[in-house]
Amino acid sequence: LAPNELAVGVDLGGTNLRAAVVDTSGGVVFAVHDQVGSDLSPEAVVARAARCVQRVLDGAAVELSEVAGVGIGIAAQLEGSSGVVAVSPNLGWRKVDFGRLMVEALRREVTVLNDLDAIVYAEVTHGVARGHRDVLAVYAGTGVGGGLVLAGRPYRGATGVPAEIGHVKVVGDGRECGCGQRGCLEAYLGGANLSDRLRKEALSDWSALLDRSRNDPGSIHPGLVESLATEGDERAGALWRELSNHFGRVLANAVTLLNPSALVLGGTVMEGCPTLKRLSIEVLKKQALAVAAERLKILDPALGGDAGVVGAAAYVLHEGRSVQ
Numbered sequence: 001l002a003p004n005e006l007a008v009g010v011d012l013g014g015t016n017l018r019a020a021v022v023d024t025s026g027g028v029v030f031a032v033h034d035q036v037g038s039d040l041s042p043e044a045v046v047a048r049a050a051r052c053v054q055r056v057l058d059g060a061a062v063e064l065s066e067v068a069g070v071g072i073g074i075a076a077q078l079e080g081s082s083g084v085v086a087v088s089p090n091l092g093w094r095k096v097d098f099g100r101l102m103v104e105a106l107r108r109e110v111t112v113l114n115d116l117d118a119i120v121y122a123e124v125t126h127g128v129a130r131g132h133r134d135v136l137a138v139y140a141g142t143g144v145g146g147g148l149v150l151a152g153r154p155y156r157g158a159t160g161v162p163a164e165i166g167h168v169k170v171v172g173d174g175r176e177c178g179c180g181q182r183g184c185l186e187a188y189l190g191g192a193n194l195s196d197r198l199r200k201e202a203l204s205d206w207s208a209l210l211d212r213s214r215n216d217p218g219s220i221h222p223g224l225v226e227s228l229a230t231e232g233d234e235r236a237g238a239l240w241r242e243l244s245n246h247f248g249r250v251l252a253n254a255v256t257l258l259n260p261s262a263l264v265l266g267g268t269v270m271e272g273c274p275t276l277k278r279l280s281i282e283v284l285k286k287q288a289l290a291v292a293a294e295r296l297k298i299l300d301p302a303l304g305g306d307a308g309v310v311g312a313a314a315y316v317l318h319e320g321r322s323v324q
């Protein structure tokens with residue numbers, strides 16, 4: 001492969017930092033997996049990411065000047081395609097010119113995109129949704145995020161923040177969300193918020209859940225409710241019905257609005273809670289416009305932990321470089 005058929009992809013989450021040299025077929029040539037570390041200052045994080053880029057270039061025996069570009073997916077809301085991070089709750093950043101800092105560290109232009117957009121792009125170009133031109137992807141993990149590919153192109157919205165499905169409202173004046181508003185889907189289904197709620201309920205009056213955690217509330221996670229629900233526990237069943245009604249309705253409305261051919265449903269909450277996932281899909285199928293739901297393919301993500309680096313690199317290779 002000629003070096004210009006390679007790109008560097010970086011996946012910068014709240015905890016994990018991955019980088020890889022990726023080829024045009026989505027193959028990972030050389031990858032490293034690091035931690036973001038405890039110093040979350042932009043300078044420290046940028047220095048760490050730049051070191052990872054250098055390590056994968058060394059590992060793949062190519063020069064930075066030879067590859068097609070560097071794509072970086074970051075867990076943040078971005079200001080359009082400027083490379084500026086408007087807000088990153090995970091990193092604790094607000095108004096950080098991340099793109100410029102990376103350019104200064106690497107002495108090479110970079111393409112900055114939202115980490116979930118990179119993951120969705122990977123699934124469409126090289127993963128489970130290959131061949132689909134209209135794809136909605138929803139990941140329910142620590143938070144709840146989404147990505148959209150419409151007519152074969154990543155949909156960027158007017159200001160770069162489309163498909164924020166986690167902040168679609170499911171309850172008027174409902175539970176508090178990290179975005180500062182109330183009643184968002186993420187306030188109910190996001191793993192962090194849900195685990196918080198479960199801990200409180202276990203300590204106040206849900207003894208079966210506290211027992212299931214071996215009296216260790218700190219270890220409570222949605223998977224414990226899943227196991228209770230599969231055993232017929234009434235309270236767990238009722239909670240799963242509540243959450244699947246919220247989630248299924250949001251998905252149904254999105255499918256009715258967008259008419260995608262594929263819906264990719266992923267994230268740790270979906271992986272760890274198959275009953276909740278199945279119930280949500282039942283609500284989705286019942287409530288979406290029938291002709292839109294009829295041929296909809298509901299798919300599991302295929303690329304796992306590599307999706308972020310593959311997608312960021314594929315974006316550079318297929319969409320061309322932009323930003324800086």
Ligand SMILES: [Zn+2]
Binds near residue numbers: 166184186
């Ligand atoms: Zn919200």
